[in-house]
Amino acid sequence: MDELLARAMQGVDPDDPGASLRIFSNLMGLVPWWNLIAWQVFFIAVGALLGWWRGRTMAGIVGALVLGPFGWVIPFIPKRGPPPLPPSSPVGGPQPPPLPGSKKR
Numbered sequence: 001m002d003e004l005l006a007r008a009m010q011g012v013d014p015d016d017p018g019a020s021l022r023i024f025s026n027l028m029g030l031v032p033w034w035n036l037i038a039w040q041v042f043f044i045a046v047g048a049l050l051g052w053w054r055g056r057t058m059a060g061i062v063g064a065l066v067l068g069p070f071g072w073v074i075p076f077i078p079k080r081g082p083p084p085l086p087p088s089s090p091v092g093g094p095q096p097p098p099l100p101g102s103k104k105r
Contacts, residue, residue, distance in 0.1 A: 004030075007026065007030060008023050008026045008027050008030075009023065009026075010026060011026075012026070040065075040068070043064045043065075043068050043069050043071070043072075044061055044064045044065055046064065046069075046072060047060040047061055047063055047064025047065070047071055047072055047074075047075075048060050048061045048064070050072050050075050050076075051063075051074075051075040053075075054075040054076060056074075056075045056079070059074050059075050060072070060074060060075040062074070063075065
């Protein structure tokens with residue numbers, strides 16, 4: 001931990017008003033950005049492939065983009081469709097009761 005703190009404080013004057021921004025910049029310089037970007041592109045590609053296989057490409061891409069490899073499950077979750085319509089009744093058949101407060105009685 002001391003080594004990380006020393007690397008974050010390298011070239012920083014603690015009395016300077018912009019010290020926190022410089023510390024943040026030093027910490028961001030320690031992050032392996034190319035590895036993180038490459039892994040995220042891989043996760044999105046696999047999510048797109050799984051989504052395409054299940055017929056839900058966009059769900060696979062968005063799931064992998066937001067959740068990484070955990071988002072690969074999203075294309076396998078069943079879609080929610082609209083509720084089924086009631087069966088149509090013939091004109092002379094039984095009618096449902098009127099709604100409360102309606103003028104038809």
